[in-house]
Amino acid sequence: MGEEQVSAVEAVELEKVYYGAVPTTVLRGINMRVEPGEFVSVLGQSGSGKSTLLNCLGALDRPSAGHVRVAGQDLARLDDDELADLRNSQVGFIFQAHYLQDEFTCLENALMPVSIRKGNPGDEDLARVTRLLERVGLGHRLRNRPPQLSGGEQQRTAIVRALANEPRLVLADEPTGNLDSASSEQVFSLMREINQETGVAFIMVTHDDRLASQGDRILRIEDGLLFEE
Amino acid sequence: MSFELRLALRHLIAGGGQTLLIVSGVAMAVTLVVFISCLIGGLQRNLVDTLTGPIAHVSLEAPQRVPRVPDTIPGQPDALVIASRQQRLWQPSTIDQCRCTEAMLRTFDHVTAVAPAVSGQALLTRAGTEKSVRVVASPPRQQDGISRLQDDLIEGNYLRLQNDETVIGYELAQELGVTLQDRVRLTTGAGISETFRIAGIVYTGSSSVDASTVFITLRGGQTLFGTGTLVTTFSVKLDDPFRADDVGDAMAASLDLEVDTWMRQNPQLLTALRAQTSSATMISVFSLIASSFAIASVLVVSVLKRSKEIGILKALGARRRQVLRVFTLEGLMIGISGSLLGGALGSAFVVLIAQIEAPSAVPGVAPRALFPGALIPSIIAGSMIAAVIATVIASVLPARQAADLDPVEVIRGG
Structure with missing residues (x-):
């Protein structure tokens, strides 16, 4: 089975309803697929359902209806532990806040998904992740802790953490939202370069039209409906 | 060392003063339990020894x-x-x-x-x-x-x-x-x-x-x-x-033969000893329960403080059981270190107080200890094990709370 035939992620008639005091439909029948190697930007107003879409695509949240397939696996068939394992091995997350752990060094933070999977990272993992950190310009920061890093450096560490287990898909939820324009530019370029070098599919939610336009495709989400531009 | 253990250890080290406080809480409870139990146990031994030392335990007559x-x-x-x-x-x-x-x-x-x-x-x-x-x-x-x-x-x-x-x-x-x-x-x-x-x-x-x-x-x-x-x-x-x-x-x-025992001759003494033992047990149990509540509440607060980290760990693929293990291990480590500290302190107090001598009223007889506490290994080990168990039980609630955190909620809130 050729890898090209399997989409990195695919959503079929995806719906998400939040059952609060008043049920709120956040996503209404979304169909999309992202192929390996693609870099897709998702634009939308706040509250339009971008983050919910990302959470559903990344196996963090279960859809109310419809199907999500990550690397060909239907998420509806997996139990909570299997979803956790899938997130660990197939999906990388980058959030607006870096969410690094202050008690661990830059290298240990980047290795977190490996540690979760294996307990102790092996030499190979160590070499791979160190290479990635060097690739994003943090070779000299391996032993530093997050509070000693700049905002851009923290977010670059978070990028390496998302890539640590060599996932097929990276989901970035406004990754440059907390950064100044220079750092934003740098973080975005790195993601784009890594996407092109490794063939990992990226889906990036952003407010920034200029950054969005540098991806392969732009999807716009409005009131829970998805439009291709 | 497993990832969960490393994480728990880092949490405790990062906790600093708070960790110290909670460990001393356990240590204090264990100190109290060891001290009271050994003191009462020692007094009882001494009493029974004084009473039955010079007489037969069992005497048989035609x-x-x-x-x-x-x-x-x-x-x-x-x-x-x-x-x-x-x-x-x-x-x-x-x-x-x-x-x-x-x-x-x-x-x-x-x-x-x-x-x-x-x-x-x-x-x-x-x-x-x-x-x-x-x-x-x-x-x-x-x-x-x-x-x-x-x-x-x-x-x-x-x-x-x-x-x-x-x-x-x-x-x-x-x-x-x-x-x-x-x-x-x-x-x-x-x-x-x-x-x-x-x-x-x-x-x-x-x-x-x-x-x-x-x-x-x-x-x-x-x-x-x-x-x-x-x-x-x-x-x-x-x-x-x-x-x-x-x-x-x-x-x-x-x-x-007609059998008589010191126990049958001294029923009141046995009742008094039993009452003393059960009051010591009560004090021990309640101090362990009190310390467990204190531990549970401190751990609940620490889980709340760390909810973002826990959420991100789950987003990165940590299973529910892994998170549960991290916080239970924290409780276990707190319990073990607190017990060791408390066991040592309590034993030291027992030894120290046994040094106080009551002057002897009889010439030619060596002065006896005023508080003849005894380091009774079974009591010390028992108190320490009980404290470790109580601490682990106290950490179960916070650990479950952590394991049940929904990463989506946490990340949305951030």
Whole structure:
């Protein structure tokens, strides 16, 4: 089975309803697929359902209806532990806040998904992740802790953490939202370069039209409906 | 080292003062439990030791002979029989086949010493002063296994006691105003009278012994009480005083002897000991419960503080059970370090307080500890294990709270 035939992620008639005091439909029948190697930007107003879409695509949240397939696996068939394992091995997350752990060094933070999977990272993992950190310009920061890093450096560490287990898909939820324009530019370029070098599919939610336009495709989400531009 | 253990350890180290506080909380509870339990345990041991040290744990006597009442008189079916039971006051009943019985008693579990004896009441006179005393006549070497008399002597000697010599209690000697080498006269109810030279004065700490018991040799007693070569009593010492009733029952079941134990003679004391033990247990249990609540609440707060990290760990693929393990391990580590610290502190306090001495009222007797606490390994280990278990239980609620965190909620909130 050729890898090209399997989409990195695919959503079929995806719906998400939040059952609060008043049920709120956040996503209404979304169909999309992202192929390996693609870099897709998702634009939308706040509250339009971008983050919910990302959470559903990344196996963090279960859809109310419809199907999500990550690397060909239907998420509806997996139990909570299997979803956790899938997130660990197939999906990388980058959030607006870096969410690094202050008690661990830059290298240990980047290795977190490996540690979760294996307990102790092996030499190979160590070499791979160190290479990635060097690739994003943090070779000299391996032993530093997050509070000693700049905002851009923290977010670059978070990028390496998302890539640590060599996932097929990276989901970035406004990754440059907390950064100044220079750092934003740098973080975005790195993601784009890594996407092109490794063939990992990226889906990036952003407010920034200029950054969005540098991806392969732009999807716009409005009131829970998805439009291709 | 597993990832969960590393994470738990980092959390605790990062917790700094808070970790120190919660560990000291556990340590304090364990210190209290160890200290109170060892102190009370030590006091009880001391009390039981003082009480039963100089006496037999189990004593066996030949049954009193009671006249047998015929139900009917042959040939006179309607006759009324009038008879009275009369205890023979002066002639003690005796145990036959002394050596055989003695050997048999030694075969019972927990028996450490057996001494044959002739014992009975006698009148002790010295220069017009009279005093009713209990006479224990037994081979000194065997009796010493029951009463530790040689160790408890203030002056004189017991093990080399001659047939015309006696060892008497300190209080009795005070009362009669006698000292070593003085002569006293013992007169039995049967009118037999002998003089004995005082070869030793003993202070056992038990006033029943010190104030009204005299020890002579078995041969001396057999002459005094006219039992020939027979004995009236066997004294038995056990390795554990609290088994006296069990062992006594077993002996009664297989030998035709009347059995008495120190436990049956001192029911109030046993009740008091039991009450003391249960109050110590109550204090221990409640202090552990209180510390568990404190630990649980501190851990709940620490989970709240770390909810973002926990959320991100789950987003990165940590399973529910892994998160549960992290926080349970934190509880376990807190429990172990607190227990070790508390066990050491509590033991140190017990040792320190045992140094305080109560001045002795009796010359020639070494001062005793005012608080004779004992480092009882089972109590110390038990308290520590209980504290570790309590801490782990206390960490289960916060750990579940952490494991059930929904990463979506946490990340949306951030």
